[in-house]
Amino acid sequence: MGLSEKTKAWLKDNCRVSLRGKTALITGADSGVGFQTAEILLQLDACVVLVCRNMEKAASAQKKLQRDHPGASVSVMKLDLADFRSVEAFSDELRAKGTDVDILVNNAGVFHQPGRKTADGFELVMGTNYIGTFYLTERILPYLQCLPHEVVVINTVSIVCRIAGIPDFRKFYDGGDLAVYARSKLCLAIYTRELARRTRKTRLRILMSHPGITMTPLGMNAYGKTVSRLAGRFRGVFNSPEKSALSAAYILSHEVPPGALVGPDRFFGGWGFPRENKIPRRADRNAEELIRFTEKEIARAGGKIP
Numbered sequence: 199m200g201l202s203e204k205t206k207a208w209l210k211d212n213c214r215v216s217l218r219g220k221t222a223l224i225t226g227a228d229s230g231v232g233f234q235t236a237e238i239l240l241q242l243d244a245c246v247v248l249v250c251r252n253m254e255k256a257a258s259a260q261k262k263l264q265r266d267h268p269g270a271s272v273s274v275m276k277l278d279l280a281d282f283r284s285v286e287a288f289s290d291e292l293r294a295k296g297t298d299v300d301i302l303v304n305n306a307g308v309f310h311q312p313g314r315k316t317a318d319g320f321e322l323v324m325g326t327n328y329i330g331t332f333y334l335t336e337r338i339l340p341y342l343q344c345l346p347h348e349v350v351v352i353n354t355v356s357i358v359c360r361i362a363g364i365p366d367f368r369k370f371y372d373g374g375d376l377a378v379y380a381r382s383k384l385c386l387a388i389y390t391r392e393l394a395r396r397t398r399k400t401r402l403r404i405l406m407s408h409p410g411i412t413m414t415p416l417g418m419n420a421y422g423k424t425v426s427r428l429a430g431r432f433r434g435v436f437n438s439p440e441k442s443a444l445s446a447a448y449i450l451s452h453e454v455p456p457g458a459l460v461g462p463d464r465f466f467g468g469w470g471f472p473r474e475n476k477i478p479r480r481a482d483r484n485a486e487e488l489i490r491f492t493e494k495e496i497a498r499a500g501g502k503i504p
C-alpha cells in the first residue's frame with residue numbers, strides 16, 4: 199500500500215533530508231509504529247534493517263516493504279529483547295559482521311502481559327521495555343562509539359510515563375497493567391536522559407520519541423474487542439501508526455538536542471504531527487540509583503555488561 203499522499207507531502211515540507219547511504223536499525227519493525235518507521239525511513243532513502251523476534255513476521259514485513267519500495271535495501275535481523283542470550287547473540291553478530299549503524303530506533307515494546315516473564319525471569323513488561331532495551335544498549339554501546347560517524351539512537355517512551363511514580367525498587371515489578379507499563383517507560387526515559395548526558399561529547403546522539411495514542415496491536419491485544427470497537431468508533435481520536443512514525447523523520451531532519459523528547463503536538467502529545475515535547479520532570483530524577491539497580495538486576499540474572 200505504501201505511505202499516504204498526506205504523509206509524503208508532510209515529509210517533503212518538513213523533512214528536507216536524504217538518508218541515502220545511511221543504515222537504520224529498527225526493533226519491533228514487523229508491526230505498528232515500527233513498521234511505519236521503516237516505511238518512512240525508506241521513503242527518505244535509508245537502508246533499513248528490521249530487527250524482530252519473529253522471523254516469519256519479519257519476512258512478511260520485508261516483502262511488503264520491498265514491494266512498495268522497489269530496489270530499496272531492506273534486511274532482517276533476529277532479536278528477542280525478553281531473552282538475554284538473544285540480546286548477546288544480536289550484539290555479537292553486529293560486531294562480527296561489522297554492520298554499519300547510523301540510526302537505531304529502539305521501538306519494540308509490550309503492554310499488558312499479566313503473569314508472564316522473560317527468559318531470565320523478569321516480569322515481561324519491565325523486562326522487555328526497560329531491562330531488555332537497557333541491556334541491548336549497554337551491549338552495543340562500545341561498538342556504536344567506535345563507528346567513524348554520528349549514530350542517532352531513538353528510544354521509544356510513552357506519554358503515560360508522565361503519570362508513573364518514581365521507581366520504588368522494593369516494588370519495581372509490582373502493580374496493575376498501566377502502572378507497570380508507565381514505570382517501564384519512565385525508567386527508559388530516565389536512562390535515556392542520563393545516557394544522553396554521559397555521551398554528550400561523543401558522536402552518539404541519544405533521544406526519545408513517543409507515538410501519542412496510536413491504534414496498533416499493542417493496545418488492541420490487551421483490551422481486545424472493547425478497544426477495537428471504541429477505536430473504530432473514535433478513529434479520529436487516535437494517531438495512525440504512520441503519523442506517529444514521523445517522529446523519527448523529524449528527529450533526523452531537525453537540530454533536536456540529545457536527551458530531547460519528540461512526539462505528537464496536540465492534546466498533551468496524544469495525537470498530531472511531531473514536534474519537541476516537554477520533558478517529564480521525573481525523567482531527570484534518580485538516574486544513578488536506577489542504573490545501579492538495573493545493572494545489579496542484570497548481573498543477578500547472568501547478563502554481562504561490557
Ligand SMILES: NC(=O)c1ccc[n+]([C@@H]2O[C@H](COP(=O)([O-])OP(=O)(O)OC[C@H]3O[C@@H](n4cnc5c(N)ncnc54)[C@H](OP(=O)(O)O)[C@@H]3O)[C@@H](O)[C@H]2O)c1
Pocket residue numbers: 225226227228229230231232250251252255277278279280281305306307308326354355356357408409410411412413414415416417
Ligand atoms: N500504540 C500506542 O498508543 C503507544 C503509546 C505509547 C508508546 N507506544 C510504544 O510504541 C512502541 C511500538 O508499539 P506499537 O504501538 O507499534 O505496538 P505493536 O504493533 O504491538 O509493536 C510492538 C513491536 O514490538 C515487538 N516486540 C515485542 N516484544 C518484543 C521482544 N521481546 N523482542 C523484540 N521485539 C518485541 C513486537 O513483535 P511481535 O510482532 O513479534 O509481537 C512488535 O513488532 C512500543 O515501544 C510501545 O510501548 C505505543
